[in-house]
Amino acid sequence: MHTGAGVEARLPIRSDMDLVWVRQHVRQAAAKLGFGLVDQTKLVTAASELARNALVHGGGGMMEASHVTAEGTDGLRLTFSDSGPGIPDLDRALSDGYTSGGGLGMGLGGARRLVHEFAVDSAPGSGTTVRVTSWVSRPSRLREDV
Amino acid sequence: MSEDFSRPVAGHVPVLRLGDVLLVTLQGDLHDSMAFQLQQDLSETIARSRVTGVVIDISGVEIVDSFLGRVLAEIAAQTELLAARTVVAGMRPAVAITLVELGLTLPGVRTALTTEAALELLAQPVVLGHPGGVREERP
Amino acid sequence: MPQHETGGTPGTPAHTVRDFLLRRSEQIAQRWADEPLFRSVFTVSREEAVEAGKAVVEALAQVADSQRVEDPDAAGFTGVREQLARMGAARSRAGLSTTQVASELAALRPPVENLLIADLEEETPERQRECATALNVLMGTLRLVAMQTALSEGQELIDRQRLQLLEVATPVIKLWDGIVAVPLIGTLDSARSQVVMETLLNAVVDQHARFAILDITGVPTVDSLVAQHLMKTVAAARLMGAECVVSGIRPAIAQTIVHLGLDLGTVKTRASLADALGYCLHELGANIVNAAPAGAGRR
DSSP states (O other), X not given: OOEEEEEEEEEEEOSXXXXXXXXXXXXHHHXXXXXXXXXXXXHHHHHXXXXXXXXXXXXXXXXXXXXXXXXXXXXEEEEEEEOSSOOSOHHHHHSTTOOSSSSOSOHHHHHHHHSSXXXXXXXXXXXXXXXXXXXXXXXXXXXXXX | OOSSOOOOOOSOOOEEEEXXXXXXXXXXXXXXXXXXXXXXXHHHHHHHSOOOEEEXXXXXXXXXXXXXXXXXXXXXXXXXHTTOEEEEEOOOHHHHHHHHHXXXXXTTOEEESSHHHHHHHHHXXXXXXXXXXXXXXXX | OOOOOOTTXXXXXXXXXXXXXXXXXXXXXXXXXXXXXXXXXXXXXXXXXXXXXXXHHHHHHHHHHTXXXXXTTOGGGHHHHHHHHHHHHHHHHTTOOHHHHHHXXXXXXXXXXXXXXXXXXXSOHHHHHHHHHHHHHHHHHHHHHHHHHHHHHHHHHHHHHHHHHHHHTOOOEEEETTEEEEEEESXXXXXXXXXXXXHHHHHHHHTTOSEEEEEEEEOSOOOHHHHHHHHHHHHHHHHHTOEEEEEOOOHHHHHXXXXXXXXXXXXXXXXXXXXXXXXXXXXXXXXXXXXXXXXTTOO
């Protein structure tokens, strides 16, 4: 059971300058929630991949970031959406080595390995939405014994 | 960790020449266009001025995604064609773990712990298996 | 508001219980203060225990007022949830089992029930029974709420201890200038492998280590998951400019690896930690020679 605390930020993805903002925003948000350095880096990298996908394949789009909690654990949910041509063959797009726009073909499949939850919604002609969530791995309410 | 929050810088990445070696220090968050520019600048400089090696210090880089990874791999392949060697130095542990998870192990790229180690490596004659943690893997 | 029966009728049993709780909160809290649960948690003073007890009684009255005596999620419990959690956690920390905590909670019921019965002496037997039932259900719900929170506290304790264990179980040893080793003992699961990888790679940076040895002598089994983690660690170390050697692959494990058809690929392996150290020293340019001629020095 997840309870969303609402969307906290909405960032446009229109240029490679925007990719920098996306990465910095995700880095700051993850640090604030208490993500460890490695998990921060994984999430920022995944965001960079997905934002670049939206820019290169979707002709631009946007990212929404929200803070979610489940069973006392904090998480960060990022939703990338574009209104580009969509992905005709999702299974193939998620497998390594598949690429349609340059790069090493690590975009979607690679990003999926860097996050805890991954969902993609796409159909030819109707754009693509990718939603990823990662959770702070430590128990969130660590209290010192008094 | 993020005491100095990386601000995006526009324009060229400075390329320093130390004898036969070009030294590039990447810092903070790189624009895609800057990375592309660097790739071009490097190949032109190498072709113009017979350098034997390139050291790219990425100890100040907080993330390497598949795009930047590809740029690094291409720079290495390019310099190889121009009879020089590229060493990527100082990759942070978190960055290395993420790249491996992403599926990018950069097999054709030489690596070193620090810039000094990279310069030491380049000072060695071109033979395989130099002592130390600097290895080139063949796929 | 679910308050339909007003006027001449005496109200629902829940409302009678509510009135009783509000009227008697002092006495109930006084009696609870003598019960082990309150007595052992609030050790500073009796007043403290009585105050805490009153807070719980008031919460119960609120829940009764909302007619939701059987609902652990009733809004009335919100205010005392944390206090109950603290009490439950304190008892588990004192070494009580879950069952023991549950029976301490159950012991809170009889004193309240006795007071209620004494208060309702004038009422019809049927009314008495109805009100006692309502109180019973309410006390049962309180027990549930306390156990829920105590259990989640326990889970946190387990999480915290697991985390500590992970950190303790991964020592990094500097074997030589530029050589670090991590001896792994016990089963490697996903979380532990992650910690091992991070610890090892951080040590590589801190110690300027060109070599890192992962010794798996103490790892009982190597399955494909463990093998995958080993290969990831080796790949990440290489990206940083260090070489990772895996040592301590016992014959049985070597067999499993072959049987499973696992490909350790480019991973450099050595039979023992000593062999691995020898390899690293050699690569660093050091040579190991025996000081004494072979055969001498032993009689």
